Amino acid sequence: MGKDKGxxxxxxxxxxxxxxxxxxDRLNFNVNTITSANTFNAMGVDNSWDFAAFKDSFQIVINKMDREVMEFDMIGCDPAIANAxxxxxxxxxxxxxxxxxFMINNxxxxxxxxxxxxxxxxxxxxxxxxxxxxxxxxxPGEKNTVVFKLDVTCRRKPDGSLENDKVLTSQLEWLPGGSELPEETTCRFAAGQAHLFTASAADAAAASTSAAFAAAAAPPSPLGSTSGPYPRPRAVHGDILLAKLRPGQTLQLEAHATKGTGKEHAKWSPVATAWYRLQPVVALLKEVRxxxxxxxxxxxxxxxxFSAxxxxxxxxxxxxxxxxxVLERLRRLLEQERFSSCVAYRKRKDHFIFTIESSGVLHPAELLAQALDIxxxxxxxxxxxx
Structure with missing residues (x-):
C-alpha cells in the first residue's frame, strides 16, 4: 500500500x-498486510513505511452524518489503525x-x-x-456521581383505566441535591449539581436539536470544549420500558450513575456498534461481449x-x-470457472468504509474526535x- 519509494x-x-x-467463491485470498520493509528488496522496491507518503495519501471523507449514525471513508492507512x-x-x-x-420498595x-x-x-x-x-x-459525591430516583405506583382510575401501569425511563427523576438516603448510600453532596445543568426541559429539547444540526455542519469539537448550560440529566430515550405494574404495585428506588468505559462494562460503551468494511472493487480480467x-x-x-x-x-x-x-450474487457466480476466469471481485486493503452508530449519549462526530484523541x-x- 502506498507509493513505491524504491x-x-x-x-x-x-x-x-x-x-x-x-x-x-468460498475463501478470500491475499488477506495479509505486507508491512515488512525488505519484502521486495530483491526487486529494488523499498516497502518501508514513510510518514510523508502517509500524509499525502491519508484521507477521511464523510459520507453521511446525523444525530445517531455517521459513515465515513478512511483511506490510506493500515488495517491495524482502523481496528484500533x-x-x-x-x-x-x-x-x-x-x-x-438502591432498592427501597419493589x-x-x-x-x-x-x-x-x-x-x-x-x-x-x-x-x-x-x-x-x-x-x-x-x-460518591457531586464530582463523580449523578443521582436519579424512581418512585412509581400503579393505580386504577375512577373510569377503570390504569395509571402508571408501564414504567418508562422518562419517569427517572434527577436529584440535583444528591441522594435522599445519605446514610444508606454514603452519598453526600457538598454543593449540589444544579449549577452544572441549568437548562429547562424545553431548552434541553431545543438545544439537542440545534446541537445536532450544528455538529453536522461544523467539525467536531474536542472533549470538554462544549459550553453550557447543559440539559438536565435524563435518559436519552424516554420511552424505554423498564417494567409493567398492576394496581397496587410499587417501584421505589434510587440509582447512582458514574463515569466509566466500555472495557469495564458494556453499559458504558457509547456506541450501539462501530464497524468497518473494505472498499469493494469489481474488475474484468478479459474482454467479455x-x-x-x-x-x-x-x-x-x-x-x-455491469453494463454494455x-x-x-x-x-x-x-x-x-x-x-x-448484488455482490454476493457475483460471488456465487465465481464458483464457476467460466466466470472466475473473466471477472475478479476484490477489496482494497487500505480503504475502509467506517460506520459509527451512537447510543445517543454523544454525537457520532464527537465520538470520532474523542477516539482520535485517545x-x-x-x-x-x-x-x-x-
Whole structure:
C-alpha cells in the first residue's frame, strides 16, 4: 500500500497481492498486510513505511452524518489503525451509566437484580467530561456521581383505566441535591449539581436539536470544549420500558450513575456498534461481449453492476460501491470457472468504509474526535517509552 519509494516497480500480480484482497467463491485470498520493509528488496522496491507518503495519501471523507449514525471513508492507512479506532470507540470513550441501584420498595413481578441490570443499560444524556471517574475507595459525591430516583405506583382510575401501569425511563427523576438516603448510600453532596445543568426541559429539547444540526455542519469539537448550560440529566430515550405494574404495585428506588468505559462494562460503551468494511472493487480480467452467454448472465444476475458499451458491445464493470446488494450474487457466480476466469471481485486493503452508530449519549462526530484523541495519546505514550 502506498507509493513505491524504491527505483523498481512491482509486477502487476504482486501489486494486486499487496493492495487487494481477492474474494473467492468460498475463501478470500491475499488477506495479509505486507508491512515488512525488505519484502521486495530483491526487486529494488523499498516497502518501508514513510510518514510523508502517509500524509499525502491519508484521507477521511464523510459520507453521511446525523444525530445517531455517521459513515465515513478512511483511506490510506493500515488495517491495524482502523481496528484500533474501532476498539477505542467501543471500549475506551467514556460515558455515564447507572452503576449502583438502591432498592427501597419493589412489589412488581420483575426481580431487583433484573431491574437493576435494565437500568444500567439505559443510555443517559449526561456529558461525561463534567464528572470525574469514581475510584473504588472513593465515596460518591457531586464530582463523580449523578443521582436519579424512581418512585412509581400503579393505580386504577375512577373510569377503570390504569395509571402508571408501564414504567418508562422518562419517569427517572434527577436529584440535583444528591441522594435522599445519605446514610444508606454514603452519598453526600457538598454543593449540589444544579449549577452544572441549568437548562429547562424545553431548552434541553431545543438545544439537542440545534446541537445536532450544528455538529453536522461544523467539525467536531474536542472533549470538554462544549459550553453550557447543559440539559438536565435524563435518559436519552424516554420511552424505554423498564417494567409493567398492576394496581397496587410499587417501584421505589434510587440509582447512582458514574463515569466509566466500555472495557469495564458494556453499559458504558457509547456506541450501539462501530464497524468497518473494505472498499469493494469489481474488475474484468478479459474482454467479455455483452451478447455472449457469460455477458448475458452477468447483466441479468448483477443489474447495474455491469453494463454494455454501445460502441464496442463489450461488458463494462461499474462502481461496486453503489451496487453492494448484488455482490454476493457475483460471488456465487465465481464458483464457476467460466466466470472466475473473466471477472475478479476484490477489496482494497487500505480503504475502509467506517460506520459509527451512537447510543445517543454523544454525537457520532464527537465520538470520532474523542477516539482520535485517545489514539493520539496512546501513540505519544508509546513514543515517550521508546
Amino acid at each position: 527505483k523498481g516497480k512491482l509486477p502487476e500480480h504482486l501489486e494486486l497481492r499487496r493492495d487487494f484482497v481477492t474474494c473467492g 479506532l474501532r476498539r477505542i470507540l467501543i471500549a475506551e470513550v467514556p460515558t455515564v451509566a447507572i452503576e449502583h441501584v 412489589t412488581s413481578i420483575i426481580q431487583d437484580e433484573v431491574l437493576s441490570h435494565r437500568l444500567g443499560l439505559v443510555p443517559l444524556l449526561v456529558p461525561p467530561h463534567l464528572l470525574e471517574p469514581k475510584l473504588a475507595e472513593e465515596a 455483452a451478447d455472449s452467454e457469460e455477458g448475458k448472465v452477468l447483466l441479468e444476475t448483477c443489474p447495474g453492476l 458499451d454501445e460502441a464496442t458491445g463489450l461488458l463494462r464493470a461499474g462502481n461496486a460501491r453503489g451496487h453492494e446488494m 489514539l493520539a495519546d496512546k501513540a505519544n505514550n508509546l513514543r515517550d517509552k521508546l
